[in-house]
Amino acid sequence: MTKGLTLNTLSPAAGSKTAPKRLGRGIGSGLGKTSGKGHKGQNARKSGGVRRGFEGGQMPLYRRLPKFGFTSRMALVSEELRLSDLNKVLDTNVTLESLKAEGLLRRNTKYVKFILSGNVTKPVNIKFKQVAGDHVDVRITKAALELVKAAGGSYEKA
Numbered sequence: 001m002t003k004g005l006t007l008n009t010l011s012p013a014a015g016s017k018t019a020p021k022r023l024g025r026g027i028g029s030g031l032g033k034t035s036g037k038g039h040k041g042q043n044a045r046k047s048g049g050v051r052r053g054f055e056g057g058q059m060p061l062y063r064r065l066p067k068f069g070f071t072s073r074m075a076l077v078s079e080e081l082r083l084s085d086l087n088k089v090l091d092t093n094v095t096l097e098s099l100k101a102e103g104l105l106r107r108n109t110k111y112v113k114f115i116l117s118g119n120v121t122k123p124v125n126i127k128f129k130q131v132a133g134d135h136v137d138v139r140i141t142k143a144a145l146e147l148v149k150a151a152g153g154s155y156e157k158a
Helices: 083-088 096-101 142-150
Strands: 078-082 111-115 125-128 138-140 154-157
Touching: 078 083, 083 111, 083 142, 111 142, 125 138, 138 142, 142 154
Parallel strands: 078 111, 111 138, 125 154
Antiparallel strands: none
């Protein structure tokens, strides 16, 4: 038989485990009758206490601080693409649908805007459609449009 550490001799360190308070177990326990809650008052009652964040009637912190933040609904359906992403498109005619088919845009995207970042190395014809009111589905910045035209491409209505 081996001496030392075995599974049947394992036990927690002395003082690391304390027994829970056993409330309402008679006068001799020291926690009988009122069960450590004292006499009367809000906290002595069955559902006593206050809700989280309650500050005794004072205007609570979450109402004293200003509201902040805003999520534009337009931002959920629009994306920006770099001009260098046009080099990844196989077709020379670029539309919103072709960009989705290439995997450059999410499926729920309704608007895309090309920004000047990188270079376009081949002539591409960017085609846009009128959507709601003044909105078009494919937009391009002025500086990016100059580079597209310099490469022999165009930006026109579909």
